[in-house]
Amino acid sequence: xxxxxxxxxxxxxxxxxxxxxxxxxxxxxxxxxxxxxxxxxxxxxxxxxxxxxxxxxxxxxxxxxxxxxxxxxxxxxxxxxxxxxxxxxxxxxxxxxxxxxxxxxxxxxxxxxxxxxxxxxxxxxxxxxxxxxxxxxxxxxxxxxxxxxxxxxxxxxxxxxxxxxxxxxxxxxxxxxxxxxxxxxxxxxxxxxxxxxxxxxxxxxxxxxxxxxxxxxxxxxxxxxxxxxxxxxxxxxxxxxxxxxxxxxxxxxxxxxxxxxxxxxxxxxxxxxxxxxxxxxxxxxxxxxxxxxxxxxxxxxxxxxxxxxxxxxxxxxxxxxxxxxxxxxxxxxxxxxxxxxxxxxxxxxxxxxxxxxxxxxxxxxxxxxxxxxxxxxxxxxxxxxxxxxxxxxxxxxxxxxxxxxxxxxxxxxxxxxxxxxxxxxxxxxxxxxxxxxxxxxxxxxxx
Amino acid sequence: xxxxxxxxxxxxxxxxxxxxxxxxxxxxxxxxxxxxxxxxxxxxxxxxxxxxxxxxxxxxxxxxxxxxxxxxxxxxxxxxxxxxxxxxxxxxxxxxxxxxxxxxxxxxxxxxxxxxxxxxxxxxxxxxxxxxxxxxxxxxxxxxxxxxxxxxxxxxxxxxxxxxxxxxxxxxxxxxxxxxxxxxxxxxxxxxxxxxxxxxxxxxxxxxxxxxxxxxxxxxxxxxxxxxxxxxxxxxxxxxxxxxxxxxxxxxxxxxxxxxxxxxxxxxxxxxxxxxxxxxxxxxxxxxxxxxxxxxxxxxxxxxxxxxxxxxxxxxxxxxxxxxxxxxxxxxxxxxxxxxxxxxxxxxxxxxxxxxxxxxxxxxxxxxxxxxxxxxxxxxxxxxxxxxxxx
Numbered sequence: 156x157x158x159x160x161x162x163x164x165x166x167x168x169x170x171x172x173x174x175x176x177x178x179x180x181x182x183x184x185x186x187x188x189x190x191x192x193x194x195x196x197x198x199x200x201x202x203x204x205x206x207x208x209x210x211x212x213x214x215x216x217x218x219x220x221x222x223x224x225x226x227x228x229x230x231x232x233x234x235x236x237x238x239x240x241x242x243x244x245x246x247x248x249x250x251x252x253x254x255x256x257x258x259x260x261x262x263x264x265x266x267x268x269x270x271x272x273x274x275x276x277x278x279x280x281x282x283x284x285x286x287x288x289x290x291x292x293x294x295x296x297x298x299x300x301x302x303x304x305x306x307x308x309x310x311x312x313x314x315x316x317x318x319x320x321x322x323x324x325x326x327x328x329x330x331x332x333x334x335x336x337x338x339x340x341x342x343x344x345x346x347x348x349x350x351x352x353x354x355x356x357x358x359x360x361x362x363x364x365x366x367x368x369x370x371x372x373x374x375x376x377x378x379x380x381x382x383x384x385x386x387x388x389x390x391x392x393x394x395x396x397x398x399x400x401x402x403x404x405x406x407x408x409x410x411x412x413x414x415x416x417x418x419x420x421x422x423x424x425x426x427x428x429x430x431x432x433x434x435x436x437x438x439x440x441x442x443x444x445x446x447x448x449x450x451x452x453x454x455x456x457x458x459x460x461x462x463x464x465x466x467x468x469x470x471x472x473x474x475x476x477x478x479x480x481x482x483x484x485x486x487x488x489x490x491x492x493x494x495x496x497x498x499x500x501x502x503x504x505x506x507x508x509x510x511x512x513x514x515x516x517x518x519x520x521x522x523x524x525x526x527x528x529x530x531x532x533x534x535x536x537x538x539x540x541x542x543x544x545x546x547x548x549x550x551x552x553x554x555x556x557x558x559x560x561x562x563x564x565x566x567x568x569x570x571x572x573x574x575x576x577x578x579x580x581x582x583x584x585x586x587x588x589x590x591x592x593x594x595x596x597x598x599x600x601x602x
Numbered sequence: 603x604x605x606x607x608x609x610x611x612x613x614x615x616x617x618x619x620x621x622x623x624x625x626x627x628x629x630x631x632x633x634x635x636x637x638x639x640x641x642x643x644x645x646x647x648x649x650x651x652x653x654x655x656x657x658x659x660x661x662x663x664x665x666x667x668x669x670x671x672x673x674x675x676x677x678x679x680x681x682x683x684x685x686x687x688x689x690x691x692x693x694x695x696x697x698x699x700x701x702x703x704x705x706x707x708x709x710x711x712x713x714x715x716x717x718x719x720x721x722x723x724x725x726x727x728x729x730x731x732x733x734x735x736x737x738x739x740x741x742x743x744x745x746x747x748x749x750x751x752x753x754x755x756x757x758x759x760x761x762x763x764x765x766x767x768x769x770x771x772x773x774x775x776x777x778x779x780x781x782x783x784x785x786x787x788x789x790x791x792x793x794x795x796x797x798x799x800x801x802x803x804x805x806x807x808x809x810x811x812x813x814x815x816x817x818x819x820x821x822x823x824x825x826x827x828x829x830x831x832x833x834x835x836x837x838x839x840x841x842x843x844x845x846x847x848x849x850x851x852x853x854x855x856x857x858x859x860x861x862x863x864x865x866x867x868x869x870x871x872x873x874x875x876x877x878x879x880x881x882x883x884x885x886x887x888x889x890x891x892x893x894x895x896x897x898x899x900x901x902x903x904x905x906x907x908x909x910x911x912x913x914x915x916x917x918x919x920x921x922x923x924x925x926x927x928x929x930x931x932x933x934x935x936x937x938x939x940x941x942x943x944x945x946x947x948x949x950x951x952x953x954x955x956x957x958x959x960x961x962x963x964x965x966x967x968x969x970x971x972x973x974x975x976x977x978x979x980x981x982x983x984x985x986x987x988x989x990x991x992x993x
Contacts, residue, residue, distance in 0.1 A: 485641075522642070525655025525658075527728075528731075528771070531772055563984040564980075575648045578648050579651055583772070588646075
């Protein structure tokens with residue numbers, strides 16, 4: 156066990172931090188899985204509209220790897236399957252039945268799980284149709300079950316703005332979490348890494364190597380932790396699993412069934428009562444935001460404000476997301492704002508010099524605060540990127556599509572979420588996260 | 603403010619697509635967001651952005667330059683008074699200075715602004731804020747005696763050749779303001795080479811600049827020569843405070859140092875470049891000092907602390923060398939880049955007999971080399987990673 160001190164980064168001072176209270180969300184009447192949000196899969200449906208499904212029964216599989224199926228997060232009737240352009244399956248919506256049933260498979264004693272062996276564990280997860288919960292680096296896509304990873308990483312620190320406080324959310328689920336670790340640790344011949352904050356409820360977990368890390372965003376990102384603990388290199392594969400998903404996988408072994416409960420955060424300047432809520436995987440956003448929107452003209456984001464995706468009241472919580480953030484879509488224009496660099500709102504870099512890391516929080520809106528310009532390298536990126544990566548050189552090699560140089564500059568160690576803070580701080584308003592994704596796409600296409 | 607906003611909203615369609623003045627949209631955009639902050643929104647993640655944009659970065663540099671404008675204006679009057687042997691009040695000095703500085707400033711902004719609008723309109727992009735700083739810098743690095751037409755020609759050269767032909771702010775290789783000055787330097791050497799002092803108000807007035815005094819004498823002691831001048835006060839302290847003839851904004855070293863501190867604290871200028879520059883200056887000057895006994899070149903004996911307060915070195919180091927676009931962009935590279943600027947300044951000053959001052963040329967020279975320095979620093983990073991990958 157060692158401590159990783161992260162010095163570069165920034166905790167965005169945004170209002171609407173979720174309180175420690177855990178509310179019960181309105182019980183959703185419909186749930187959804189959105190095949191479009193999974194990268195590099197070819198979904199093939201296993202149900203059609205009108206079919207009845209149970210919790211845990213498969214909804215679709217990946218044509219590239221037919222072993223990987225997606226479990227239904229609810230029991231009821233497939234109400235609608237939404238197709239996008241070129242018949243891309245966008246959304247499978249399930250209307251919940253009053254009494255829900257779950258598919259039951261083999262269950263195990265807590266003490267028996269850690270001696271099941273890789274084959275058995277893998278089989279259980281695949282049969283439970285929960286394998287998509289395991290993702291791999293590089294490329295941050297669903298892992299390939301046939302390829303054993305060199306290590307598995309779990310980040311038990313959330314540093315992203317307005318994200319779930321895992322210490323609160325997981326308080327009552329530590330035994331499921333431990334079962335999940337016991338199971339997952341058998342999938343690799345390498346090490347199982349768990350990263351926590353310094354004093355954490357996760358400090359007593361067994362059968363994994365625990366490291367602690369500073370709570371300075373983006374230190375909570377698993378990519379940053381991998382970079383500092385066991386960095387990626389060509390041909391090395393690392394699997395990552397979200398904390399909540401580890402507990403769900405643990406439950407699958409302990410009870411034999413899929414228990415899609417979770418605690419999400421509903422937060423941001425546009426939320427009346429920012430807090431944690433008890434909900435379930437794939438819940439409708441309207442159930443989470445019931446009577447919580449402060450203003451009609453707001454942007455609803457599934458995920459955190461840095462890396463989440465646009466959503467709306469008619470949509471559903473993303474598969475890997477555990478927070479809903481709401482920002483105001485303000486149209487206010489400040490008079491001669493550029494002349495007041497010291498008094499502006501939501502300031503990060505310049506005021507830091509004068510006022511240090513203040514405590515005051517700002518009601519960030521979706522305003523870009525400027526226009527797109529050419530890169531003026533004032534180190535805005537470097538100061539918030541705690542990685543041994545040269546972001547400007549990498550950025551240029553991606554724009555030039557220079558694959559060899561991208562690889563040499565460490566492209567495979569990067570993920571857009573680690574660069575989101577750079578895009579936040581960039582005075583030229585360059586979409587660096589999108590460029591990093593573009594680079595990864597180029598690299599993946601090349602093989 | 604609401605009524606102004608409403609009026610502007612009414613005018614806007616004229617400049618928008620299919621409006622009568624569609625071609626001038628960049629000009630309108632610049633005015634529009636100049637008066638009211640842009641209301642553009644994020645469309646992909648991150649959904650929130652820091653409030654610092656290039657406008658705010660640039661305005662900080664302008665804030666840092668404003669005290670130099672005031673000091674520069676007063677000093678023009680002071681030097682003119684010394685040359686004419688009359689005593690003037692602060693107000694009179696300031697008025698004399700403003701009468702000279704304001705036309706130079708206006709000519710710079712009108713010429714440069716015009717080119718910016720033309721290029722933005724033809725290329726259909728927003729008007730870059732970069733010229734804002736360039737426009738504030740150019741009047742400070744020319745002598746008060748400069749003819750206005752030279753200012754116009756130089757600004758044109760600096761903006762068009764120094765920046766726009768490469769694609770505008772962010773793509774330029776050389777610092778545009780320095781390019782402008784270099785143009786006057788080579789095109790009209792009589793006006794600006796720096797052998798003779800620039801004092802306004804008296805026709806044909808002549809006197810030696812601080813740097814040209816030791817350069818003109820063989821086998822002397824530089825410090826003693828400077829102290830012996832009676833026409834101007836070339837003592838160390840006076841040169842540090844800045845009541846000496848010179849380019850308009852470069853004389854007050856103490857104000858420049860404060861501005862530098864401000865730019866470092868606001869994280870706009872790189873402290874590494876400045877520290878590297880000082881290191882280079884001191885190291886090289888010590889070296890020339892130790893060699894001075896073997897040569898009749900008096901400049902070799904000028905102590906480093908004098909080099910520091912003479913000529914345009916500090917101004918160049920704080921405002922020009924640290925231009926983030928044309929400087930080296932890696933941290934290691936910035937040390938090397940800064941060091942070489944300091945070293946080269948001393949070499950040009952001491953060893954080259956043709957030019958009394960070398961800061962401008964040193965910075966332009968290192969601007970040209972900064973991509974190469976970065977190339978090697980990046981290669982170093984790659985090499986380290988390749989070793990790890992191979993394990």
